[in-house]
């Protein structure tokens with residue numbers, strides 16, 4: 360199995376925000392399948408992004424499957 364370089368935090372962030380080009384999304388997802396440390400990093404970023412998003416409101420909606428859980432987080 361071939362490892363690509365770890366995506367940078369910025370790339371992971373853009374991936375979580377849904378602002379990454381599709382070709383790069385594929386690379387990130389393939390990498391996440393094999394790299395647990397990047398999954399950890401992504402999860403930490405995701406938690407950060409969620410708290411950021413709840414303080415900013417939900418004007419930006421990345422197409423993630425977290426949408427269903429969003430309601431529970433709203434205040």
Ligand SMILES: [Zn+2]
Pocket residue numbers: 364365366390394395396397
């Ligand atoms: Zn990695």
